[in-house]
Amino acid sequence: MTLPQQAVLTVSQVAVHLRELLESNPYLSDLWIVGEVSNLRASSSGHSYFTLKDSAASLNCVLFRGQGGAGILDNGKSVRAHGRMSFYEPRGSTDFMVDRVLPEGEGELAQELERLKARLAQEGLFEESRKRPLPQFPEVIGVVTSPTGAAWQDIQNVVRRRYPLARLLLSPTQVQGLDAAPMIATALDRLDTDGGPDVIIVARGGGSLEDLWPFNEEIVARAVFRSRIPVVSGVGHETDFTITDYVADRRAPTPSAAAELVVPDGDVLRQTLLAWTEQAQRSVLRAVEGSRAEVATLSRRLDAGLPDLGNLRRQVDDLADVMNNSLAGRMRMARLEVDGLESRLRTLDPAATLRRGFAMVQLGESGGVVSSISQISGGESLTIRVADGSFSASAGSDRTLDSEAENSQAENNQAERYQPENDGPDNDPPVDQQPGDQQIEPPTMEEPAKQDPPEPAPLPPAPPANRRQRRQPPEPPGMARLL
Known part of the structure; x- marks a missing residue:
């Protein structure tokens, strides 16, 4: 038997070729598959392995950790899974690499939404006590939405019309599709920084439950919950409710309503300011009129009680003049005395x-x-x-006592000689007598004093030669x- 002349491939080469064929096919790279979950197994790394089957076939599936919808998986449950086909060479199996899982049908989605709401409510994410008030006059408003959507345009129009003083800060994100939920959470975290906006609006236009499903994802709910900045949810229309609405600090039915909720109305502010101004003016006028009336009443009472107030005022003026003149005279005399x-x-x-x-x-x-x-x-x-x-200089041996000094010394000696004896009981010397001086006793009637008669006091010194010399002060x- 003759073998055909063709290349011989290894198993690995064939496996790689199969994987490349599957992953390069655009149809097989973006698939939605509906089936029943079976053989569900969660690994220690957080990945989920399961089988999607129907009545005729089954398909191995892998959902890696961090992808959306892992909590929806359950054996026997019908789901809708999105992903791409691939070939796993070591095991030689064709696998469906899942990146998103949704319950199958509106009924299933609604049931899943209620289960998630109940769990988050039990954790306290919906508590009214933790919700914060919105700033009255925000300076910067953060917006989490698609830059190409109608919601962004509506928010800009409302803010420009009502309160143009505020500045808008867009944190762009997808709002629909498989990657929307983690992108919305990332956009929220990007705004939640020190020095960030005063308030955040999370917005999207209306749509079906599946279109709004990213705002029902747990990852978005927890991003809103941990935000340090107040969050306003403006997702969908009036009848649309998402989990984001329950977690946010305030809920608005539409993106436009969310913008109106965040900023004040400029026209209303102007009218309020005008009313306050008019009220203040009226209050001031009333106070002035009341003060005028009170002054007039006091003036009349003063005129009636003091008819001669003019005379009293003149008397006060006269007394003030007298006092001023007296003070001026005393000041002049004091100045002369100081000069002397x-x-x-x-x-x-x-x-x-x-x-x-x-x-x-x-x-x-x-x-x-x-x-x-x-x-x-x-x-x-x-x-x-x-x-x-x-x-x-050197002092000579000759010394001459001035005549005036001699007379003064003679007077002192004469006064000492005629000092009376102290008759006190203590026989102390006279006050003017210094210790060591000889005490002279006066004569008595029985025995005359045996002492020389006192010398006559010297004549007083002659007056100065002229008056000019006499007026000079002592040296x-x-x-x-x-x-």
């Missing part, structure tokens, strides 16, 4: 005395000021201080006139 004291201080200034030709004599060793010749010994070193400096101690 200042003149006397200048006269008594030692520096001024030195400038008039006097000198201050100081002991050379101790630096003490010399006020009497009794302080100076012959040959003692002296310092003579004048107005512009000082010089050294400070230690000052000597330089002739």
